[in-house]
Amino acid sequence: MSLVLPSTGRRVPCEQCPLRPLPTFRDFTVPELKFVSSFKTGEMTAEPGAAIVSEGAHSAHLYTVLSGWAFRFKTLDDGRRQILNYLLPGDLVGLQGSIIGEMEHSVEALSPLVLCVFQRDRLDELFRNHPGLGFDVTWLASREERMLDDHLLSLGRRTAIERAAYLLAFLHERAIAVGLGKGNVQIPLTQQHVADTLGLSIVHTNKTLRKLTNRGLIRWLGRSCEILDAGELARVAGWDGPAERVRPLI
Amino acid sequence: MSLVLPSTGRRVPCEQCPLRPLPTFRDFTVPELKFVSSFKTGEMTAEPGAAIVSEGAHSAHLYTVLSGWAFRFKTLDDGRRQILNYLLPGDLVGLQGSIIGEMEHSVEALSPLVLCVFQRDRLDELFRNHPGLGFDVTWLASREERMLDDHLLSLGRRTAIERAAYLLAFLHERAIAVGLGKGNVQIPLTQQHVADTLGLSIVHTNKTLRKLTNRGLIRWLGRSCEILDAGELARVAGWDGPAERVRPLI
DNA sequence: CGGGGTCTTGATAGCTCTCAAGGGTCGTGG
DNA sequence: CCACGACCCTTGAGAGCTATCAAGACCCCG
Structure with missing residues (x-):
């Protein structure tokens, strides 16, 4: 550090x-x-x-x-x-x-x-x-x-794959909102970060992300994650999206 | 309802x-x-x-x-x-x-x-x-x-018994702060509420609370929980307490 | 007396963790 | 150039924790 x-x-x-x-x-x-x-x-x-x-x-x-x-x-x-x-x-x-x-x-x-x-x-x-x-x-x-x-709901009541899908859909949404990602969004994360967000072990996180990869929803690039199908991720998670509206910038 | x-x-x-x-x-x-x-x-x-x-x-x-x-x-x-x-x-x-x-x-x-x-x-x-x-x-x-x-830390990274201990110590602390509970504090909860807070099933919540009961830390009274040893609960949870300070009342 | 809500307990299935090992990449130093 | 370590990703196997299923006790109330 x-x-x-x-x-x-x-x-x-x-x-x-x-x-x-x-x-x-x-x-x-x-x-x-x-x-x-x-x-x-x-x-x-x-x-x-x-x-x-x-x-x-x-x-x-x-x-x-x-x-x-x-x-x-x-x-x-x-x-x-x-x-x-x-x-x-x-x-x-x-x-x-x-x-x-x-x-x-x-x-x-x-x-x-x-x-x-x-x-x-x-x-x-x-x-x-x-x-x-x-x-x-x-x-x-x-x-x-x-x-x-939203995160509490996720940690408390979503399954591992739902949690992962939620997290990535959530970050995708936020990235888009601030103009990051022309085309596919890439999120600068390691799987350890994902694990520490989802409350899972690194091993199980890896296996869970693999399932999303195999479904063609994401791609892992080493130190970052590319979102291929944000809509389907949100659907897997049972997440409505953020209803993000115009906000102040201080 | x-x-x-x-x-x-x-x-x-x-x-x-x-x-x-x-x-x-x-x-x-x-x-x-x-x-x-x-x-x-x-x-x-x-x-x-x-x-x-x-x-x-x-x-x-x-x-x-x-x-x-x-x-x-x-x-x-x-x-x-x-x-x-x-x-x-x-x-x-x-x-x-x-x-x-x-x-x-x-x-x-x-x-x-x-x-x-x-x-x-x-x-x-x-x-x-x-x-x-x-x-x-x-x-x-x-x-x-x-x-x-704090709750996110709990759901993500504490074990079942740590989570339960944290929740009850937390609610005890808050109840005391607003003058509830002369002597032992009683919290008006069902085990279903505890389960839905901790992200656990009702059955496993019951078994977890039993452990705390057997250790003499709490007593379950049907629709409410009596805190017998808040300090030990906080210790089990690895929780420092809230550092609660004077706050506004609106 | 029946029904609903709450609490309890045992048994089994299933999900997640830990342990272990290996491959890949990158930057550094010999 | 190559060896090496550090970090990251991957996979299999077995242990352990938690969910689900099932059943029963208790209490209150209509």
């Missing part, structure tokens, strides 16, 4: 953010955009495997993913790891820590990652002067809650 | 709320309390088994639990049910629906329940005129997120 590369100065001005024009993100007013722009202090990059935030850290920062993939996880004392959710462009990182004060999960980069860094201590100013943005932060927290609800 | 009893007029004024003096809840300023009081339109009661909100409902209300127990859950098409979390006094109900627009989970009463009913369409006024309360709503959403993170 390598270290995070130090922050370099800002590069992409919020007004020219490559994410904002995407149809998934709602339009911001000029004052909102101006505040967000001033809220951002710089950018940070990280390589795959780098720890972005660590469980127990007290002075967590607040970030938004600008590009790349990451994941949130917790571990038990004996090392068992559970991946909680994935982070894609447009997702807030470290909100729990910023709001409540201490991180209770860790975050690690899955691909080369670029993060926008925000001034955490100006969060109250955001709520005071831009109620709409305050509402948006709550909106994003509710969205995360929904995804976790 | 019986129906919800219709709302009757308000009874408990927020200024005399029996929950607010508890040490778990932060003190509110006079204007905050005044707003919350005006935000509340009445109360609603429900009997055990009553549906408070249903998945897919579009016009969900926003509530806070005043007294009693409830739970949130989702189901798959074939009826498999997963309990996502429990609701105790002081918890918001229906925030996801209020923020995003549509409920993606259902809520059911576990005991006789009293809810404070709020005017959902004044939520934006809350954010506009009381930034501190807006922050509090986000705080509560983050708290829920944390609990879900």
Whole structure:
């Protein structure tokens, strides 16, 4: 697990953010955009495997993913790891820590990652002067809650193959929404990540993914997974899709 | 599953709320309390088994639990049910629906329940005129997120007996925090609820709870569970406890 | 007194884990 | 160039955990 590369100065001005024009993100007013722009202090990059935030850290920062993939996880004392959710462009990182004060999960980069860094201590100013943005932060927290609800349903009540199909359909959907994947989407994952997300052993995960491969739904490429038939994956999982709607981008 | 009893007029004024003096809840300023009081339109009661909100409902209300127990859950098409979390006094109900627009989970009463009913369409006024309360709503959403993170870790990576011990220690902790349980805490649950929370079958849940009973950690009373040794339950689960701190009450 | 809900227990089937071993790729150093 | 280690993916076999099936006890209530 390598270290995070130090922050370099800002590069992409919020007004020219490559994410904002995407149809998934709602339009911001000029004052909102101006505040967000001033809220951002710089950018940070990280390589795959780098720890972005660590469980127990007290002075967590607040970030938004600008590009790349990451994941949130917790571990038990004996090392068992559970991946909680994935982070894609447009997702807030470290909100729990910023709001409540201490991180209770860790975050690690899955691909080369670029993060926008925000001034955490100006969060109250955001709520005071831009109620709409305050509402948006709550909106994003509710969205995360929904995804976790879905994951809980999956871990608790879906079979192994349903879980795998759900996870891959879910990640496919999210990747598409933020404009990743021209043609077939490739997800930068190892089977160990999948296992730690689904609550399965690595061996059984492998055998389960093989079934999906044999059905022609996915293809494994070594450190990444190509989605060939997202619709059929969702059907196998019994998953309706996310009803993802336009969301804020902070 | 019986129906919800219709709302009757308000009874408990927020200024005399029996929950607010508890040490778990932060003190509110006079204007905050005044707003919350005006935000509340009445109360609603429900009997055990009553549906408070249903998945897919579009016009969900926003509530806070005043007294009693409830739970949130989702189901798959074939009826498999997963309990996502429990609701105790002081918890918001229906925030996801209020923020995003549509409920993606259902809520059911576990005991006789009293809810404070709020005017959902004044939520934006809350954010506009009381930034501190807006922050509090986000705080509560983050708290829920944390609990879900813990549950995911449990479902994904704990064994059956660890999961059961975790769940009961968790509910014990929450009950204590809101002043339930003089002496030993009794949790109004059936083993079916436990099974649907832990992602286990009812039979195996029974056998697992028996082990905890034989170790003298709990006692099953028919439709409820008495916690005899919460510390040992937490130890069995490998759970540190919640680091629960003072929280807002809306 | 019957019926429904809850809790309990044993037996068997089936799913998942662990153990073990091997192949492949990639980057590094001899 | 080749050896080597590290990491990732794959597969088989047997053990262990969990689901399902089945049956019965208990309680409350109409």
